[in-house]
Amino acid sequence: MTAHAFAPVPHELLDPPRQRGRRFRRDGRPLPADLLYGRLLATAVQHALGGGPAPEATVRSADGSSAPLPLDRWLGPVDAADRAVLELADSPVLDLGCGPGRHLAALRHAGKPGLGVDLSPVAVWVARERGAEAVPGDIFTAVPDAGTWSTALLLDGNVGIGGAPAVLLRRTCQLLGPDGTALVELDAPGEPTYRTRVRLEAPGVVSEWFAWARVGVDGIGAPAERAGLRVGETLSAGGRWFARLHVR
Numbered sequence: 001m002t003a004h005a006f007a008p009v010p011h012e013l014l015d016p017p018r019q020r021g022r023r024f025r026r027d028g029r030p031l032p033a034d035l036l037y038g039r040l041l042a043t044a045v046q047h048a049l050g051g052g053p054a055p056e057a058t059v060r061s062a063d064g065s066s067a068p069l070p071l072d073r074w075l076g077p078v079d080a081a082d083r084a085v086l087e088l089a090d091s092p093v094l095d096l097g098c099g100p101g102r103h104l105a106a107l108r109h110a111g112k113p114g115l116g117v118d119l120s121p122v123a124v125w126v127a128r129e130r131g132a133e134a135v136p137g138d139i140f141t142a143v144p145d146a147g148t149w150s151t152a153l154l155l156d157g158n159v160g161i162g163g164a165p166a167v168l169l170r171r172t173c174q175l176l177g178p179d180g181t182a183l184v185e186l187d188a189p190g191e192p193t194y195r196t197r198v199r200l201e202a203p204g205v206v207s208e209w210f211a212w213a214r215v216g217v218d219g220i221g222a223p224a225e226r227a228g229l230r231v232g233e234t235l236s237a238g239g240r241w242f243a244r245l246h247v248r
């Protein structure tokens with residue numbers, strides 16, 4: 001698939017009523033993470049349209065380390081590793097924390113319908129622009145057709161959502177049907193499994209800290225077991241690692 005041609009993100013999504021007044025705040029207080037993420041995503045879309053510089057954004061971890069926030073990757077097309085793991089997906093597919101929807105768009109292209117859920121209304125808007133079905137919401141509270149999905153995706157770090165992998169995987173298990181599977185992206189063998197806090201940073205603005213986790217291939221067994229899932233095969237593609245988990 002080639003890169004998608006985007007339309008500009010509607011202004012009202014960047015300045016929702018509950019956030020009004022925080023948009024141009026200069027007092028240095030942190031913004032809610034979903035609000036800052038949405039604005040960075042909108043800036044990246046604007047940049048893709050030729051309408052401004054690329055956003056400079058990083059993710060800072062509690063240990064002080066930081067890494068670039070890969071907005072370009074999330075807005076770009078799937079790569080060979082994504083395609084390899086999506087081959088294993090059976091529809092209907094539920095993409096938990098779908099972001100701007102590149103996996104759902106690729107699945108749709110392959111004739112596998114799915115639904116994305118994401119906290120960020122901007123991410124959901126971009127996903128829909130790409131032809132994906134997506135709804136705004138928190139995966140821990142508001143997910144349509146819970147208990148019926150054939151495949152759940154937790155890709156590109158999303159196994160860290162909420163900062164407690166066993167809780168996230170238990171929730172994933174509740175959302176799957178009786179024969180469902182979860183496709184989960186993990187860190188490489190030898191990498192540690194741990195809980196942390198992170199925040200988004202961009203020039204002149206930071207988000208609030210939020211709970212996150214990293215899970216390595218060696219560390220997925222225990223939280224999966226606690227969540228009622230069995231670890232099936234692992235897959236390595238393009239330097240990335242994935243596991244397929246089965247409802248027990």
Ligand SMILES: C[S@@+](CC[C@H](N)C(=O)[O-])C[C@H]1O[C@@H](n2cnc3c(N)ncnc32)[C@H](O)[C@@H]1O
Nearest residue numbers: 074097098099118119120137138139156157161
């Ligand atoms: C690391 S990004 C990955 C995006 C997407 N999976 C991709 O690979 O392009 C994490 C996404 O999860 C979303 N997210 C985080 N916590 C969430 C929650 N509790 N419910 C729904 N979405 C959430 C964020 O808004 C963000 O879009």
